[in-house]
Amino acid sequence: MVYVTRVEHFNAAHKLWNPAWSEEKNKEVFGKCANANFHGHNYELHVTVKGEVHPDTGFVFNAKTLGDIMKSKVVDIVDHCNLNIDVPFMEGKFTSAENFAIGIWNELVNEVEKNGAKMHCVKLIETQRIYVEYFGN
Amino acid sequence: MVYVTRVEHFNAAHKLWNPAWSEEKNKEVFGKCANANFHGHNYELHVTVKGEVHPDTGFVFNAKTLGDIMKSKVVDIVDHCNLNIDVPFMEGKFTSAENFAIGIWNELVNEVEKNGAKMHCVKLIETQRIYVEYFGN
Amino acid sequence: MVYVTRVEHFNAAHKLWNPAWSEEKNKEVFGKCANANFHGHNYELHVTVKGEVHPDTGFVFNAKTLGDIMKSKVVDIVDHCNLNIDVPFMEGKFTSAENFAIGIWNELVNEVEKNGAKMHCVKLIETQRIYVEYFGN
Amino acid sequence: MVYVTRVEHFNAAHKLWNPAWSEEKNKEVFGKCANANFHGHNYELHVTVKGEVHPDTGFVFNAKTLGDIMKSKVVDIVDHCNLNIDVPFMEGKFTSAENFAIGIWNELVNEVEKNGAKMHCVKLIETQRIYVEYFGN
Amino acid sequence: MVYVTRVEHFNAAHKLWNPAWSEEKNKEVFGKCANANFHGHNYELHVTVKGEVHPDTGFVFNAKTLGDIMKSKVVDIVDHCNLNIDVPFMEGKFTSAENFAIGIWNELVNEVEKNGAKMHCVKLIETQRIYVEYFGN
Amino acid sequence: MVYVTRVEHFNAAHKLWNPAWSEEKNKEVFGKCANANFHGHNYELHVTVKGEVHPDTGFVFNAKTLGDIMKSKVVDIVDHCNLNIDVPFMEGKFTSAENFAIGIWNELVNEVEKNGAKMHCVKLIETQRIYVEYFGN
Numbered sequence: 148m149v150y151v152t153r154v155e156h157f158n159a160a161h162k163l164w165n166p167a168w169s170e171e172k173n174k175e176v177f178g179k180c181a182n183a184n185f186h187g188h189n190y191e192l193h194v195t196v197k198g199e200v201h202p203d204t205g206f207v208f209n210a211k212t213l214g215d216i217m218k219s220k221v222v223d224i225v226d227h228c229n230l231n232i233d234v235p236f237m238e239g240k241f242t243s244a245e246n247f248a249i250g251i252w253n254e255l256v257n258e259v260e261k262n263g264a265k266m267h268c269v270k271l272i273e274t275q276r277i278y279v280e281y282f283g284n
Numbered sequence: 285m286v287y288v289t290r291v292e293h294f295n296a297a298h299k300l301w302n303p304a305w306s307e308e309k310n311k312e313v314f315g316k317c318a319n320a321n322f323h324g325h326n327y328e329l330h331v332t333v334k335g336e337v338h339p340d341t342g343f344v345f346n347a348k349t350l351g352d353i354m355k356s357k358v359v360d361i362v363d364h365c366n367l368n369i370d371v372p373f374m375e376g377k378f379t380s381a382e383n384f385a386i387g388i389w390n391e392l393v394n395e396v397e398k399n400g401a402k403m404h405c406v407k408l409i410e411t412q413r414i415y416v417e418y419f420g421n
Numbered sequence: 422m423v424y425v426t427r428v429e430h431f432n433a434a435h436k437l438w439n440p441a442w443s444e445e446k447n448k449e450v451f452g453k454c455a456n457a458n459f460h461g462h463n464y465e466l467h468v469t470v471k472g473e474v475h476p477d478t479g480f481v482f483n484a485k486t487l488g489d490i491m492k493s494k495v496v497d498i499v500d501h502c503n504l505n506i507d508v509p510f511m512e513g514k515f516t517s518a519e520n521f522a523i524g525i526w527n528e529l530v531n532e533v534e535k536n537g538a539k540m541h542c543v544k545l546i547e548t549q550r551i552y553v554e555y556f557g558n
Numbered sequence: 559m560v561y562v563t564r565v566e567h568f569n570a571a572h573k574l575w576n577p578a579w580s581e582e583k584n585k586e587v588f589g590k591c592a593n594a595n596f597h598g599h600n601y602e603l604h605v606t607v608k609g610e611v612h613p614d615t616g617f618v619f620n621a622k623t624l625g626d627i628m629k630s631k632v633v634d635i636v637d638h639c640n641l642n643i644d645v646p647f648m649e650g651k652f653t654s655a656e657n658f659a660i661g662i663w664n665e666l667v668n669e670v671e672k673n674g675a676k677m678h679c680v681k682l683i684e685t686q687r688i689y690v691e692y693f694g695n
Numbered sequence: 696m697v698y699v700t701r702v703e704h705f706n707a708a709h710k711l712w713n714p715a716w717s718e719e720k721n722k723e724v725f726g727k728c729a730n731a732n733f734h735g736h737n738y739e740l741h742v743t744v745k746g747e748v749h750p751d752t753g754f755v756f757n758a759k760t761l762g763d764i765m766k767s768k769v770v771d772i773v774d775h776c777n778l779n780i781d782v783p784f785m786e787g788k789f790t791s792a793e794n795f796a797i798g799i800w801n802e803l804v805n806e807v808e809k810n811g812a813k814m815h816c817v818k819l820i821e822t823q824r825i826y827v828e829y830f831g832n
Numbered sequence: 833m834v835y836v837t838r839v840e841h842f843n844a845a846h847k848l849w850n851p852a853w854s855e856e857k858n859k860e861v862f863g864k865c866a867n868a869n870f871h872g873h874n875y876e877l878h879v880t881v882k883g884e885v886h887p888d889t890g891f892v893f894n895a896k897t898l899g900d901i902m903k904s905k906v907v908d909i910v911d912h913c914n915l916n917i918d919v920p921f922m923e924g925k926f927t928s929a930e931n932f933a934i935g936i937w938n939e940l941v942n943e944v945e946k947n948g949a950k951m952h953c954v955k956l957i958e959t960q961r962i963y964v965e966y967f968g969n
Binding site for chain 3: 177241245246249278282
């Protein structure tokens with residue numbers, strides 16, 4: 148069993164806001180992340196798959212194929228977008244890094260696994276000081 | 285003469301849009317950067333000052349003071365904001381990295397130079413693949 | 422279950438020295454790290470917590486709160502200090518990265534866990550070429 | 559139990575090519591990596607060992623010793639070489655990152671474990687966008 | 696006047712070898728870089744152009760256009776290639792980073808300057824420890 | 833004319849302290865950097881030389897030679913040392929990054945220039961947020 152990770156980048160706007168709360172409560176919990184007109188990030192996305200090495204290629208999973216899946220299922224949908232407005236798979240969810248990583252996992256898992264490997268981890272780096280990891284459950 | 289650079293970070297949303305142009309023309313020139321609902325970046329800001337080493341301190345410019353000026357004049361104004369809406373010093377300007385670097389220079393130069401050094405460069409890293417530098421003219 | 426990591430930085434001096442050994446033996450085992458007058462590092466500290474996503478916030482753990490705990494319990498105690506002299510929680514211990522990571526875990530675990538998540542990992546990067554990870558046992 | 563990682567670097571040429579396949583099939587599967595005259599990488603190698611902290615040193619494993627083992631067993635053999643031609647431990651294998659990581663593990667495991675720790679992981683970073691991890695089975 | 700830099704990456708094999716010299720002399724001067732079967736690098740290429748900010752766009756030079764020129768004129772020619780064999784613009788030259796940076800400048804300068812800015816610098820990062828810069832003369 | 837840069841690393845302890853001042857004044861100006869028992873850094877040193885490309889090698893300056901000079905003249909003297917106590921070329925000087933960069937220039941310039949290139953810049957990165965550059969006057 149070997150683990151293979153592909154890294155892709157995208158830039159997006161978002162804000163953190165709970166509509167059930169007052170502005171005061173939002174600012175208290177989310178701080179500057181609650182600013183009404185959005186802020187944004189250069190997100191770095193690491194997707195790790197695992198499996199046996201295939202004897203014909205030396206690959207667990209063709210990294211180019213993994214990049215293509217990440218682009219078509221995630222990067223093309225979220226790059227240069229507003230996570231609170233433009234992204235169908237985040238509709239109705241708080242756009243925290245945690246929820247976003249779970250959303251990305253769900254977009255990718257079927258396409259990856261029908262290419263013959265197991266999804267292992269979605270790691271989403273929001274800033275140089277905050278990142279989250281999701282392993283599927 | 286020694287050059288001293290201080291690095292600060294902030295996160296902001298923006299879009300590139302020329303209101304004198306059609307949507308078509310905006311998309312042709314600015315591509316995804318013209319998306320209506322904004323996108324965003326983790327900006328990295330390098331400010332370089334230059335001067336002689338002061339014999340009492342070994343400093344050209346106290347890096348903590350430089351950081352404090354960068355924070356009060358720029359980072360506190362732009363962090364977790366929307367450059368197209370929330371930032372007085374960018375009002376009426378396209379929020380390209382070029383214009384933003386010039387705007388930052390203008391916010392900083394007086395405060396830096398009255399602390400006794402010359403401003404040398406504002407370097408603004410928008411993504412891992414695009415950065416701009418402005419030297420004041 | 423999602424894993425959230427917060428990164429903080431600090432600068433400290435230390436040396437590696439076993440007082441039960443001769444100078445010769447110390448130099449043989451610890452090399453330059455045994456130099457009498459100390460050396461130092463820009464430490465990078467990653468603290469990872471894990472838990473369920475809270476439905477009111479989309480957070481497992483507020484990253485700002487995690488940063489505040491790391492600062493008050495660790496960074497404020499060790500930043501710009503000498504690990505062999507100035508840090509109560511390292512008293513009487515060799516200041517290896519291994520021992521330091523365990524010490525940091527012990528300083529943080531109660532405060533993190535009473536905020537409702539499980540501590541998962543302390544990762545301490547001593548140089549670009551050496552890092553250690555501790556998972557609590 | 560603490561995990562200690564040492565990082566080393568080397569530069570090597572390679573190509574991906576299955577001699578049982580046509581050129582067309584090789585280009586289809588391996589893309590540009592099948593170019594006949596080789597390409598190359600700045601590889602970054604992370605080796606992680608784990609064990610108890612030794613009471614005389616505060617070390618799980620002397621990082622200098624770990625670096626020396628990595629150099630004598632791997633870096634000196636592969637640095638500035640062609641993985642398809644010059645490296646005995648890769649003879650007859652596709653030089654994918656996956657196979658290379660397994661090969662490196664096998665070169666290191668005995669020497670590391672007779673120095674008193676358990677091998678935990680070989681992480682091999684081939685480019686800023688592709689890395690693999692192998693845990694020994 | 697603002698300076699705009701675009702960064703692209705590619706992977707290539709090369710070796711340093713002076714055919715007028717003995718093998719001994721080549722090894723003495725070029726060390727491991729003279730190994731017969733090539734080694735390789737993940738090159739990072741920074742191209743900086745300079746000019747006035749255009750009032751209709753806020754751009755000195757559209758960074759996407761700059762990236763497209765870098766790709767069509769350089770990256771597509773050298774990526775996953777052997778600099779000593781496959782690259783027309785390096786034919787008959789030693790493939791040192793210095794010569795390679797000059798070669799890249801010459802490939803780019805006309806196309807950049809007919810798009811309305813001045814070429815300022817080609818910076819070529821060969822490894823984390825060696826980079827070269829060329830300013831056109 | 834091409835510019836060639838070599839990067840080396842070292843770890844050192846230091847403190848900022850003006851013995852002509854009270855403790856209070858030292859703390860006011862130097863902040864935590866004045867802590868009595870020292871702190872430390874992972875310094876990153878970039879030395880840039882410039883010259884014409886030599887027709888026999890394609891080199892302006894052999895990067896390995898440059899690294900060897902940096903090691904023998906600077907890194908071996910300062911690595912794992914205390915800049916305030918152990919380093920002859922810093923004796924009697926405040927160990928600010930500015931003074932340290934000037935001191936490093938002076939240690940290197942003769943040896944570099946008798947190898948046939950001009951010294952251009954010493955860049956010293958003290959932390960991820962502070963660096964200085966010195967060009968020799």
